[in-house]
Amino acid sequence: MRAALLEQVGRPLEVVADVEVAPLRPGQVRVRVAHCGLCHSDLTIMGAGGLLPVVLGHEAAGVVEEVGVGVTTLAPGDAVLLAPLAPCGRCYWCVRGEESICESAMVALAGVFPDGTTPLSRDGAPVYRGLGVGGFGQHVVTTEAGAVRIGSEVPLDVAAVVGCAVQTGVGAVLNTAKVEEGATVLVMGLGGVGVSVVQGARLAGASRIIVSDPVAERRHAAGRFGATDAVDPSDVDVVEACQQLTGGVGVDYAFDAAGSPALLGAGLAATRRGGTTVGVGVGAGAGELTISAAGHVMGEKKLLGCVFGSANPHREVPRLLSLWASGRLDLEGMISSRRPLDEINEGFDDMRAGRGIRTVVTL
Ligand SMILES: NC(=O)c1ccc[n+]([C@@H]2O[C@H](COP(=O)([O-])OP(=O)(O)OC[C@H]3O[C@@H](n4cnc5c(N)ncnc54)[C@H](O)[C@@H]3O)[C@@H](O)[C@H]2O)c1
Numbered sequence: 001m002r003a004a005l006l007e008q009v010g011r012p013l014e015v016v017a018d019v020e021v022a023p024l025r026p027g028q029v030r031v032r033v034a035h036c037g038l039c040h041s042d043l044t045i046m047g048a049g050g051l052l053p054v055v056l057g058h059e060a061a062g063v064v065e066e067v068g069v070g071v072t073t074l075a076p077g078d079a080v081l082l083a084p085l086a087p088c089g090r091c092y093w094c095v096r097g098e099e100s101i102c103e104s105a106m107v108a109l110a111g112v113f114p115d116g117t118t119p120l121s122r123d124g125a126p127v128y129r130g131l132g133v134g135g136f137g138q139h140v141v142t143t144e145a146g147a148v149r150i151g152s153e154v155p156l157d158v159a160a161v162v163g164c165a166v167q168t169g170v171g172a173v174l175n176t177a178k179v180e181e182g183a184t185v186l187v188m189g190l191g192g193v194g195v196s197v198v199q200g201a202r203l204a205g206a207s208r209i210i211v212s213d214p215v216a217e218r219r220h221a222a223g224r225f226g227a228t229d230a231v232d233p234s235d236v237d238v239v240e241a242c243q244q245l246t247g248g249v250g251v252d253y254a255f256d257a258a259g260s261p262a263l264l265g266a267g268l269a270a271t272r273r274g275g276t277t278v279g280v281g282v283g284a285g286a287g288e289l290t291i292s293a294a295g296h297v298m299g300e301k302k303l304l305g306c307v308f309g310s311a312n313p314h315r316e317v318p319r320l321l322s323l324w325a326s327g328r329l330d331l332e333g334m335i336s337s338r339r340p341l342d343e344i345n346e347g348f349d350d351m352r353a354g355r356g357i358r359t360v361v362t363l
């Protein structure tokens with residue numbers, strides 16, 4: 001198949017035409033990918049590495065082509081969203097209802113199935129499936145739990161952005177933080193993930209949604225998704241701005257949707273006593289954050305992590321698509337550019353420059 005391959009850290013992706021896809025094993029399905037969104041996590045891996053060579057891309061939708069022995073809930077022709085986290089349903093975390101941190105799913109994020117195999121190869125050598133999907137290729141092999149059936153009325157490019165950005169950002173608000181009506185919220189970073197946090201805060205009924213991003217175009221765009229106030233962090237102190245906008249109290253919730261320890265620290269400082277900071281962005285390498293223990297304890301501050309919106313995709317994807325169908329979640333407006341696979345590196349150039357919000361490539 002054709003696929004965009006990362007062969008070496010720091011190199012652009014190379015579109016090749018000779019990636020082999022192995023026959024299905026029991027319990028697996030093969031999906032013909034229609035569209036795949038570009039996420040900053042792909043860009044991070046392009047700079048930091050992992051199992052190589054790899055077909056990245058984890059925000060994809062397509063149509064089931066073939067199902068393996070024992071697959072009962074999917075059939076050829078089904079439109080599906082590919083889930084980066086395919087919950088096993090049986091591990092310690094899954095049975096607690098914490099499917100986003102499922103043991104097998106965590107292994108799959110690194111590029112192989114939980115049994116250590118990869119369905120992809122090239123010239124007889126293994127090729128890995130990036131972040132549990134491998135959506136920058138024409139075909140994806142996943143487990144039955146890794147594909148969520150969606151209605152045939154949902155355009156597949158619109159569905160694709162739910163796979164990572166929307167599921168993560170909206171879920172960070174509704175599932176991880178559980179923001180309540182009337183709350184005040186700060187969102188730092190306004191790419192696909194941050195804009196989805198803004199939409200989640202709007203859905204939750206937040207009274208004030210303060211956004212921060214050095215890119216003016218993105219601050220302006222955030223207003224369309226529900227932001228009430230915008231600050232330029234290269235010009236204004238975000239913590240002070242939050243204090244002013246909340247009458248000296250501080251915000252109830254802060255979200256880091258850019259990915260740096262400094263922003264987690266800013267979130268802790270910008271939230272009120274008892275407030276909650278959620279880390280959604282993930283930077284490369286081992287960034288560290290120093291917290292004043294006494295201040296944290298006596299302030300009853302909360303600091304939470306969030307993986308793909310703390311959700312089970314089999315519950316979350318239908319819920320998000322219903323919100324879209326009823327006009328309460330804007331998915332079309334998040335897709336600022338559609339490109340053929342051959343232009344994938346230009347799409348990542350746009351991401352580096354903060355142009356648009358989300359690029360979707362067509363396979
Ligand atoms: N936790 C998860 O499950 C999960 C899922 C998807 C993505 N992510 C991570 O979320 C982050 C965002 O992803 P994306 O695809 O939206 O990225 P993106 O590159 O499209 O957007 C990031 C935005 O952050 C802004 N930014 C940079 N520094 C900032 C600062 N100091 N203050 C405010 N804004 C700042 C950038 O200008 C940019 O607009 C990435 O770190 C990505 O790896 C995490």
Ligand SMILES: [Zn+2]
Nearest residue numbers: 039041164165
């Ligand atoms: Zn992602």
Ligand SMILES: [Zn+2]
Nearest residue numbers: 088091094102
């Ligand atoms: Zn599990």
